[in-house]
Amino acid sequence: MGLYERYLALRIRRHDGTLPDHVALVITERDLLERGAYETLTEFFAWAFEYASQVTVYVSVLDAAAVPALRRELETIDAPRAVAVRGPDDQTRADAPIRIGIGLGGKHEFTSAVRTLAERVDDGELAPDEIDDERVEEHLIFPTEPDLVIKTGAERLSDFMIWQSVYSELYFTDVNWRDFRKRDFLRAVREYCNRSRRYGQ
Numbered sequence: 001m002g003l004y005e006r007y008l009a010l011r012i013r014r015h016d017g018t019l020p021d022h023v024a025l026v027i028t029e030r031d032l033l034e035r036g037a038y039e040t041l042t043e044f045f046a047w048a049f050e051y052a053s054q055v056t057v058y059v060s061v062l063d064a065a066a067v068p069a070l071r072r073e074l075e076t077i078d079a080p081r082a083v084a085v086r087g088p089d090d091q092t093r094a095d096a097p098i099r100i101g102i103g104l105g106g107k108h109e110f111t112s113a114v115r116t117l118a119e120r121v122d123d124g125e126l127a128p129d130e131i132d133d134e135r136v137e138e139h140l141i142f143p144t145e146p147d148l149v150i151k152t153g154a155e156r157l158s159d160f161m162i163w164q165s166v167y168s169e170l171y172f173t174d175v176n177w178r179d180f181r182k183r184d185f186l187r188a189v190r191e192y193c194n195r196s197r198r199y200g201q
Helices: 003-014 037-048 064-075 106-122 133-137 182-194
Strands: 022-028 054-060 083-086 098-103 148-152 169-173
Touching (some): 037 054, 064 083, 098 106, 106 133
Parallel strands (some): 022 054, 022 148, 083 098
């Protein structure tokens, strides 16, 4: 760890604020095509688990045909803890310390959840007035709400975690994924510690 990284880590340790227990990262399929991208992802897991107990990664893809190959790559990634990888049309929920979602966007995920609930109502399995937040979350790929969401390369979420990130702290960096280093992650954690979470209030 370099001198500046040690400085940031010290500032975080001395801060009185709460650390993020669940960290999420939003990247794109294009980011993973860069040289060293998977190695950086493995390092990111190690950095995150110094502070958090859960890590979620959402990989945005433009072409659904790319999902199977990308999924195979991510399922074999060298990770420090158990990994659950889910595609855009997976219905089975998964609980693991590391969760990776490959998808076509939050709108697609939310639409799929609503469609499934509508089908259950149509089949008589569910009454319309029984649909609430918990019912919707049952049909999301990863329903847990992150404390901190990090987006590299641009100030946008790429249409991901529309439901889950409502009360999350969002951190945008103009550093592209290929150049993302531990110091960039520590800056995000420090920024999180300096904020006062309001949970929509």
